[in-house]
Amino acid sequence: MSERLRSVVERLDVRPDDRVLEIGCGHGVAATLVCEPLEGGHPIAVDSSAKMIQAAARRNAAHVEAGRAEFLVANLENLDLGDRRFDKIFAVRVGLFHREPERARGIVERWLAPGGAVFVFFDPPPGASQVIRHVPLRRVSIGEPRKREL
Numbered sequence: 001m002s003e004r005l006r007s008v009v010e011r012l013d014v015r016p017d018d019r020v021l022e023i024g025c026g027h028g029v030a031a032t033l034v035c036e037p038l039e040g041g042h043p044i045a046v047d048s049s050a051k052m053i054q055a056a057a058r059r060n061a062a063h064v065e066a067g068r069a070e071f072l073v074a075n076l077e078n079l080d081l082g083d084r085r086f087d088k089i090f091a092v093r094v095g096l097f098h099r100e101p102e103r104a105r106g107i108v109e110r111w112l113a114p115g116g117a118v119f120v121f122f123d124p125p126p127g128a129s130q131v132i133r134h135v136p137l138r139r140v141s142i143g144e145p146r147k148r149e150l
């Protein structure tokens with residue numbers, strides 16, 4: 001299991017009923033970790049590569065078969081999620097968020113539930129100084145975490 005992705009998912013602080021959307025899920029490793037704490041929540045993961053989605057769905061077959069997770073082949077730019085809304089939307093190392101961060105965030109913010117948040121993670125640049133070696137991923141969160149009743 002990737003420690004990098006485990007660290008990412010820990011930072012999401014997934015709650016049992018969270019609705020979670022992952023953009024660019026690759027092999028679906030983070031999606032596996034997101035599914036663990038979910039009870040009523042239902043994660044959706046998308047990737048533009050059919051090969052990646054096949055691998056991710058295979059990896060998470062038990063969750064898919066139980067109707068607890070969905071894996072969709074789609075480009076973020078063309079993704080149609082209808083009126084679905086999410087408490088947490090995240091992307092790890094997805095090019096559009098590097099190249100055109102404002103555009104990427106503009107797209108995903110449409111799908112945020114009230115109080116939801118977007119998390120974007122990047123790797124450190126090559127040759128990064130030792131200072132950030134222990135902080136390998138940077139998070140950008142938009143909006144306040146959903147308020148929950150105690």
Ligand SMILES: C[S@@+](CC[C@H](N)C(=O)[O-])C[C@H]1O[C@@H](n2cnc3c(N)ncnc32)[C@H](O)[C@@H]1O
Nearest residue numbers: 024025026047048049052074075076092093094
């Ligand atoms: C570098 S990989 C990262 C995979 C995974 N998030 C990880 O960190 O291991 C980027 C993934 O994002 C997908 N991707 C890139 N641009 C995308 C877009 N515009 N819409 C959907 N998926 C995209 C790629 O197909 C690839 O699987």
